[in-house]
Amino acid sequence: MSQVASGAEIVEGPRLSARSVVSEFLSKYGYPLVGIMILLAVWWFGGWLIASDDDLSAFADFAPGPTFAALIDLIRSGDLTQTIISSLFRVGAGLLWGFVIGVPVGILIGYVLVAMRVANVPFQFLRMISPLAWMPIAVLAFETWDSAIIFLIVMATVWPIMFSTSHGVKRIDPSWFKVAKNLGASGTQMVHQIIMPAIMSDVMAGVRLAVGVAWVVLVPAEYLGVTSGLGYAINDARDTLAYDTLAAIVLVIGVIGYLLDTVCGVLVSRFNWHQND
Amino acid sequence: MSGSISVDFVGHQFSETAEIVLADIKISVKAGELVSLIGRSGCGKSTLLHIISGLLAPASGCVRIDGKTVTKPSAKWNMMFQKASLFPWMTVQENVGLGLKFAGASKGQIAQKTDELLELVGLKDKAQDSSQSLSGGQQQRVALARSLATSPSVLLLDEPFSALDTFTRSALQQDVAAICKQKGITMVLVTHDIDEAVMMSDRVFVMDQNPGRIIDEIKVDIAWPRKHMSQNFQRIREDLLTAFKGTEKTESFRSLDGGRYTADSSAA
Ligand SMILES: Nc1ncnc2c1ncn2[C@@H]1O[C@H](COP(=O)(O)OP(=O)(O)O)[C@@H](O)[C@H]1O
Ligand SMILES: [Mg+2]
Numbered sequence: 001m002s003q004v005a006s007g008a009e010i011v012e013g014p015r016l017s018a019r020s021v022v023s024e025f026l027s028k029y030g031y032p033l034v035g036i037m038i039l040l041a042v043w044w045f046g047g048w049l050i051a052s053d054d055d056l057s058a059f060a061d062f063a064p065g066p067t068f069a070a071l072i073d074l075i076r077s078g079d080l081t082q083t084i085i086s087s088l089f090r091v092g093a094g095l096l097w098g099f100v101i102g103v104p105v106g107i108l109i110g111y112v113l114v115a116m117r118v119a120n121v122p123f124q125f126l127r128m129i130s131p132l133a134w135m136p137i138a139v140l141a142f143e144t145w146d147s148a149i150i151f152l153i154v155m156a157t158v159w160p161i162m163f164s165t166s167h168g169v170k171r172i173d174p175s176w177f178k179v180a181k182n183l184g185a186s187g188t189q190m191v192h193q194i195i196m197p198a199i200m201s202d203v204m205a206g207v208r209l210a211v212g213v214a215w216v217v218l219v220p221a222e223y224l225g226v227t228s229g230l231g232y233a234i235n236d237a238r239d240t241l242a243y244d245t246l247a248a249i250v251l252v253i254g255v256i257g258y259l260l261d262t263v264c265g266v267l268v269s270r271f272n273w274h275q276n277d
Numbered sequence: 278m279s280g281s282i283s284v285d286f287v288g289h290q291f292s293e294t295a296e297i298v299l300a301d302i303k304i305s306v307k308a309g310e311l312v313s314l315i316g317r318s319g320c321g322k323s324t325l326l327h328i329i330s331g332l333l334a335p336a337s338g339c340v341r342i343d344g345k346t347v348t349k350p351s352a353k354w355n356m357m358f359q360k361a362s363l364f365p366w367m368t369v370q371e372n373v374g375l376g377l378k379f380a381g382a383s384k385g386q387i388a389q390k391t392d393e394l395l396e397l398v399g400l401k402d403k404a405q406d407s408s409q410s411l412s413g414g415q416q417q418r419v420a421l422a423r424s425l426a427t428s429p430s431v432l433l434l435d436e437p438f439s440a441l442d443t444f445t446r447s448a449l450q451q452d453v454a455a456i457c458k459q460k461g462i463t464m465v466l467v468t469h470d471i472d473e474a475v476m477m478s479d480r481v482f483v484m485d486q487n488p489g490r491i492i493d494e495i496k497v498d499i500a501w502p503r504k505h506m507s508q509n510f511q512r513i514r515e516d517l518l519t520a521f522k523g524t525e526k527t528e529s530f531r532s533l534d535g536g537r538y539t540a541d542s543s544a545a
Contacts, residue, residue, distance in 0.1 A: 182351075
């Protein structure tokens, strides 16, 4: 985009360049802003509909006004920070385990054809099971609620990380191994200097998918016994009929999910060396 | 001077039941000598080069470099391929310095050596560029610098110029031959381009297929640096063409350089 703009600058002079700066600003901030405005408008309109229906007016606090007021209260009281930290800790731990298991296994099934053949059916089968379906088993198998939730998140994150990793390994140019061996690479050097950098952008793409799934799975998982976290907070707000707080937490979940995905996106492009994607 | 190669009765099959790819290859190359292996596509040239490099173990026979049997690859004898195979996440300089990094050289040593080599191949100003931003010829120059960084005594070249345009190829042929001569590096070049073989070597081995074997050996006694159209050049090219008339033509030879003399045009 910016290259096109600067190209036009040379040919057409400063007038067009000013316009291209405006269009760049628009596409970077303008369009997303319009999208957010539309979302807010729909939300506000929905709130207005609910408020104007006598049967539903008890839920009027879902509207933007009360929600933002509740959000400010939540932030002021300091409860929100603790809630977010609990949830991020669980997602982080689940991701870490997903990474620690998914990357090596992904390398193995990407590199060793036999391992791929053996693992393919069982892994595709396990992958299609909703992580939440493991809930009863998780509750039986783990002593603490926290570890049960982390297990569910691992079951959600391990697959995307594993499959992206093996995809990345399969994309490695075999001649790189020859060249590296010829230049005297040891086994560990091969892993650290060649394989890891070669697959890192694919691994990060897998992590990005995993973060998305983990964040979605987290909230229902936190409906389980725990007394902290965003999922618990939603349940708690529902039980106390605090619909403004409930909506505020939904908002927080969306914002944090968006931020996590953005960070992952930055990491993906940071490690990306492929020219065409 | 080191880098003498002796290939002793090397034979190869990719499996017990597969056809015999190489049969009783016996070659000896003096340290600092430049030789070419020329033959039709599929006659086993790449296989032989991989065996010499230690990337592939021969089914029978052995290869000795400086009297020691080759059992595994080493940065003392480096191979270059048709594709430059640079590491795209590294800069040009990091690519060139990789072998030294593997060997545990210090940052200072690596910087000094890579500067010197990039100067030699004429790419000093590209040191910090991404290797993906280079042209095919420039990439192959970086691969050459990368192969030279570990100060090898032998360079094994598997058709490294065949994907390049005529001008780029011609310049690289002369540069590689000159560098090998200057540094006393033994060169084994695999090619199917007769001109390239005459241009770059002291001796040319002609290979035939089914099974892959050496059928002729022609000495190229032309002074360096060489010129394409000298009388001696023409004479040796004729000799090679005659040697080729004898080789079995089982499949059409892919001529990558459209119109120039290759092994194929000999039979046509
Ligand atoms: N990895 C391999 N496995 C089985 N057969 C191979 C392999 N590599 C090469 N061959 C066979 O060995 C023969 C020689 O191949 P190659 O050495 O690549 O020939 P050249 O380099 O002269 O074109 C060919 O018939 C080819 O099909
Ligand atoms: Mg070949």
